[in-house]
Every structure is written in C-alpha cells, then in structure tokens.
Amino acid sequence: MRLNWDDVDPARHPFDADAAVRVVRSLGPAARVPSCPDRPASRAWTRDEGKPWADAMSHALIGHYGVWAAGWRWAHDEGDFDGGPVGSWCCPPHSITTADETLALVVAALCEWRAWLESLAGWFEAHPLDLASVGEQRILWERTARNLILQVSDRTGGGSGWYGHCRQVLTWFLTRWGVEPGAAVGMVEQAIGGRFRSWTGPDAVLVEDVAERLSLSLRPDLAAERVDPPPPDHLQSWLAVRASAPWRESPDAGADGPVVPSRDGAAEDIRAFDGTIDPARADGMLAALAAVRADAARGASLDFGLLRGWQQHVLGADQPPPFRTSPAFAKEGRERYGIGPETRAQLDACLAESTADAGRPLPLTARAARAHLDVCFFHPFDDGNARAAFLTLVFVLAREGITLDDVLLLRRISFQAANPQDGPTLAQYIGIHLEGTRRNLAAHSTTG
Structure with a gap:
C-alpha cells in the first residue's frame, strides 16, 4: 500500500473515533451493503459484488477522512491487502454478512487502523532523533528500529507478507526524523536484505542485525533538504x-x-x-x-x-x-x-x-x-x-x-x-x- 508518513501522520489528519459510526453510516455504500446468498461466498460474488462494495467504501472513507483511511482493509495474513496490522476486517467473502454487522466491522477496522497509526506516532515522538548528531545517538536509532520491528511482527502476527508493513514502518520512522525519503527506502531495503519471511517472526539475532545495519547506514548528509524546492511539474x-x-x-x-x-x-x-x-x-x-x-x-x-x-x-x-x-x-x-x-x-x-x-x-x-x-x-x-x-x-x-x-x-x-x-x-x-x-x-x- 503506497502511503508515506505525511499521508498517515495523525497530527496532520484529525479523527474523532466517537463519530466514526455516524460517519460510516452516512456514506453512500452504507445504504447498499450487498447480501451473500451462499456460504462460503463464491468467487463470482466476490468479484461482482463483494470487492466492488469494499472498494466503494474505501473510496467514500478516503473522500471524508483523507487517503490514510485506505488502511482500514489492511488485514492480517492473506486478507484484502497482504500482511497488515488490522484484525477487525478480513476480506469481503468473510467480513460481509448482514448490513449492521458489516458496517460495525468497517468502523472497528477504521478505528483499529487509526489507533495503530497513533501508537506509531507515539513511539516516533518518544525518540526525537537528529541526523546532525547521529554519531552520539546511533544507539538510540538502533534501539528504536529494533523495537519497531518487534512491534510490527507482533501486531501482524508475523503472517503472510508481514515484512512489507515492517519495511514501511521503518521507512516512516526514518522520514519522520529527517531522512530523505528515497534514501530511507534504500536503507531499509539494504538493512533487511530480503531476510524476513512470511509466516515466520524474526528471531532476536536477525532483529538486532537489521537494526544495527540500519543505524550504521545513517549519515548527516542523508537529511532531507530543509529549503522548499520549486514545485515539481x-x-x-x-x-x-x-x-x-x-x-x-x-x-x-x-x-x-x-x-x-x-x-x-x-x-x-x-x-x-x-x-x-x-x-x-x-x-x-x-x-x-x-x-x-x-x-x-x-x-x-x-x-x-x-x-x-x-x-x-x-x-x-x-x-x-x-x-x-x-x-x-x-x-x-x-x-x-x-x-x-x-x-x-x-x-x-x-x-x-x-x-x-x-x-x-x-x-x-x-x-x-x-x-x-x-x-x-x-x-x-x-x-x-x-x-x-x-x-x-x-x-x-x-x-x-x-x-x-x-x-x-x-x-x-x-x-x-x-x-x-x-x-x-x-x-x-x-x-x-x-x-x-x-x-x-x-x-x-x-x-x-
């Protein structure tokens, strides 16, 4: 899922969890939840009714809240989007039932995704790091990276494709504290080196090695340019x-x-x-x-x-x-x-x-x-x-x-x-x- 930290940073995107039920039920797709006549749902029903409805709900949520809301379907394992942190929603064949139950799951998944983003923001802010002082702070960068890997592994259950979200969270962390986005992506890819696997949580030695590699790759010259560049075309x-x-x-x-x-x-x-x-x-x-x-x-x-x-x-x-x-x-x-x-x-x-x-x-x-x-x-x-x-x-x-x-x-x-x-x-x-x-x-x- 292509989202950067600016897209999802809770500080940039207000959200009222108490109002989520009212908002979800006010959106157009809420009035047209499809019914599934057979269980398990057929592939044709998923293609023709289930998935288009979930896509329409995503479209409506993004229109109301912003692009960050797309993550409500980023389910564990092989759900709608592989390897995500959301447990309340799986996919249309399993999650669409009655209208009331389905909309309740949408609200729960949206709030769960938002709570996860807020927890990430809290961890990031708890470790205010500075690339200009990376030599003195390297152990803090390494410790934070290690903790984030373990948090993502735990949150996703280390299931199918969990490492994709892990790469993303580490990239979000680096960019939050000033690493140029392109450099952050490359550093995370190089540190992990394809060593994380689906259905397998990382062992302690691997986590330590990835965190150490990531911290050692940091340099002050990787900081994002502070001067606003001319707007790109x-x-x-x-x-x-x-x-x-x-x-x-x-x-x-x-x-x-x-x-x-x-x-x-x-x-x-x-x-x-x-x-x-x-x-x-x-x-x-x-x-x-x-x-x-x-x-x-x-x-x-x-x-x-x-x-x-x-x-x-x-x-x-x-x-x-x-x-x-x-x-x-x-x-x-x-x-x-x-x-x-x-x-x-x-x-x-x-x-x-x-x-x-x-x-x-x-x-x-x-x-x-x-x-x-x-x-x-x-x-x-x-x-x-x-x-x-x-x-x-x-x-x-x-x-x-x-x-x-x-x-x-x-x-x-x-x-x-x-x-x-x-x-x-x-x-x-x-x-x-x-x-x-x-x-x-x-x-x-x-x-x-």
Missing part, C-alpha cells in the same frame, strides 16, 4: 517517462483480433462500484460508456473534444466541461500537473498515438495503457479525471473490437507520474484481462 515527469518506457515489450494480447464476451466487464464494474457510491454517478458513467462504445464503432479519433463529450455524462453537466486553466493536483497534493498554452495541443498529440501505427505498431495493451495515463497526468478536467482515464482505455480497446469481461486490475489503482514501471505494469494488467477474456469466451463456446 509531474506532467513533465510523465512526458519524460512516456518517451522512455519500454512500450514495445508489452504483451501483444490484442493481436488475435476482436473479442466480444457476453459480459461487459466495464458496465458491470460501474454498476457494482460507482452504483454503490451513488446511483446517479453510475447512471452518468453508463451513459458515458454508451457514448464511448458508439464513438469507437464509428471510428472516431481520440482527442480532448471526444473526451469532454463523455465527461459531460460523467459529471452530469449541462455542457461539455472545458480544459482546466490552472495547475492541477492529485494524490492529496503530492502530484502537481502544470499548465501552459501548449498543454491541450500536447494532450491531443499524445492521444492521437493511441491508434495503430502501420510502420512500427505498438501492442494494443501498450497504447491503451499509455492513453489511460495520458489522461491521468494531463489531468484535463477539474473533476472526474480517473473516470475519464478509464473510459479512454475502454475506447482504445473498443475501437479494435475488444470488450473485456472483467476490469478488476484496471480501476481504483493509483499510478505515479514519475514511476517508469507503472506504464508497462498497466499494459501487463490489460494483457492479463484480455487473455482471460479470450479464455473465458473459448471455454463458454466449448461448453455451450
């Missing part, structure tokens, strides 16, 4: 990543031609996820999806003009929304997308590359992923850009006659503008779904 970061990413290595899962399954995965996901947040939101998305499919069928060219027509449906606006006129922000302000006279024309030029190139054609998965991320990081609208990006991906596939029967890996996943791996990763996810759709269609044809 993550749109420019994306354009640099876009130009250098290994798009041609993406899976060529679209080469086998059109595929139209009986199940429209995009429409089903909109009904399950967006409909749980707000039925009007789902109606707008479904109207936009119908426009996407119609535009693809007539061979429309992808540009901002096409996007704004879909976005009118998405936002329920009286007219197509304009291109933004000021810098945009996303991910709780961590990414900033600049604006200039040429920005809209740049977006149109990028989107035009989503069509097949007769000279050196990119795989369809790469073109769809790249167009999706273009919309994410150009961020052309004041609202609803994630939904616009998803519709763009659907359009690129639909223009070549392809509908996916599932979009589980393609929505509600955050990508970073400056991460060179995210584009190829999204292309791989598209390939996985496309191959799965072909397999399911072939199996259905055989059995039918």
Whole structure:
C-alpha cells in the first residue's frame, strides 16, 4: 500500500473515533451493503459484488477522512491487502454478512487502523532523533528500529507478507526524523536484505542485525533538504517517462483480433462500484460508456473534444466541461500537473498515438495503457479525471473490437507520474484481462 508518513501522520489528519459510526453510516455504500446468498461466498460474488462494495467504501472513507483511511482493509495474513496490522476486517467473502454487522466491522477496522497509526506516532515522538548528531545517538536509532520491528511482527502476527508493513514502518520512522525519503527506502531495503519471511517472526539475532545495519547506514548528509524546492511539474515527469518506457515489450494480447464476451466487464464494474457510491454517478458513467462504445464503432479519433463529450455524462453537466486553466493536483497534493498554452495541443498529440501505427505498431495493451495515463497526468478536467482515464482505455480497446469481461486490475489503482514501471505494469494488467477474456469466451463456446 503506497502511503508515506505525511499521508498517515495523525497530527496532520484529525479523527474523532466517537463519530466514526455516524460517519460510516452516512456514506453512500452504507445504504447498499450487498447480501451473500451462499456460504462460503463464491468467487463470482466476490468479484461482482463483494470487492466492488469494499472498494466503494474505501473510496467514500478516503473522500471524508483523507487517503490514510485506505488502511482500514489492511488485514492480517492473506486478507484484502497482504500482511497488515488490522484484525477487525478480513476480506469481503468473510467480513460481509448482514448490513449492521458489516458496517460495525468497517468502523472497528477504521478505528483499529487509526489507533495503530497513533501508537506509531507515539513511539516516533518518544525518540526525537537528529541526523546532525547521529554519531552520539546511533544507539538510540538502533534501539528504536529494533523495537519497531518487534512491534510490527507482533501486531501482524508475523503472517503472510508481514515484512512489507515492517519495511514501511521503518521507512516512516526514518522520514519522520529527517531522512530523505528515497534514501530511507534504500536503507531499509539494504538493512533487511530480503531476510524476513512470511509466516515466520524474526528471531532476536536477525532483529538486532537489521537494526544495527540500519543505524550504521545513517549519515548527516542523508537529511532531507530543509529549503522548499520549486514545485515539481509531474506532467513533465510523465512526458519524460512516456518517451522512455519500454512500450514495445508489452504483451501483444490484442493481436488475435476482436473479442466480444457476453459480459461487459466495464458496465458491470460501474454498476457494482460507482452504483454503490451513488446511483446517479453510475447512471452518468453508463451513459458515458454508451457514448464511448458508439464513438469507437464509428471510428472516431481520440482527442480532448471526444473526451469532454463523455465527461459531460460523467459529471452530469449541462455542457461539455472545458480544459482546466490552472495547475492541477492529485494524490492529496503530492502530484502537481502544470499548465501552459501548449498543454491541450500536447494532450491531443499524445492521444492521437493511441491508434495503430502501420510502420512500427505498438501492442494494443501498450497504447491503451499509455492513453489511460495520458489522461491521468494531463489531468484535463477539474473533476472526474480517473473516470475519464478509464473510459479512454475502454475506447482504445473498443475501437479494435475488444470488450473485456472483467476490469478488476484496471480501476481504483493509483499510478505515479514519475514511476517508469507503472506504464508497462498497466499494459501487463490489460494483457492479463484480455487473455482471460479470450479464455473465458473459448471455454463458454466449448461448453455451450
């Protein structure tokens, strides 16, 4: 789970535990808790109803409290998110029962996650360390690191993937006391060295060694810069990543031609996820999806003009929304997308590359992923850009006659503008779904 200390620091994000029941029950998903007719829950129910509902509840909680609230589902062992500190919630098949019981578990999990963050903050603040005096304080850094490892191991039960959260907590600790974030990640990775294992708590000797390695790697020059740097332009970061990413290595899962399954995965996901947040939101998305499919069928060219027509449906606006006129922000302000006279024309030029190139054609998965991320990081609208990006991906596939029967890996996943791996990763996810759709269609044809 990609959260940094600023995202989760309780000092930055007020929370009233006593009001949590009222808040959770006031959110849209609380009125639409799905019922599970069979126990154990089927894989189809989890995919079509359980997980979209839990995702919608996460979306609503983040909207109310901030991104830190996403951790309410970070369950022990192989729950919704592997190796977390939360015991109140497991996963939709096991945790969704009656509406009252399910909402009570959501509240308990949210409060449990928050209490854990507050306890971490307390441990951090109990050891106010200074990189400028690291030589004199090294034993304190080492002692604190050792205690944090043991606390995380105990809290997670040392189960599946527990070490992922351990790495994160140690990184949070270092960044809290001034270590530059990139350096903190590298130091923690090097100190642990892949030696922690699932289902196995660390022995005392290993804990001591990791803590010692971490403290010995500290140097005053690793301190984060105290002077505020000029604000970054993550749109420019994306354009640099876009130009250098290994798009041609993406899976060529679209080469086998059109595929139209009986199940429209995009429409089903909109009904399950967006409909749980707000039925009007789902109606707008479904109207936009119908426009996407119609535009693809007539061979429309992808540009901002096409996007704004879909976005009118998405936002329920009286007219197509304009291109933004000021810098945009996303991910709780961590990414900033600049604006200039040429920005809209740049977006149109990028989107035009989503069509097949007769000279050196990119795989369809790469073109769809790249167009999706273009919309994410150009961020052309004041609202609803994630939904616009998803519709763009659907359009690129639909223009070549392809509908996916599932979009589980393609929505509600955050990508970073400056991460060179995210584009190829999204292309791989598209390939996985496309191959799965072909397999399911072939199996259905055989059995039918």
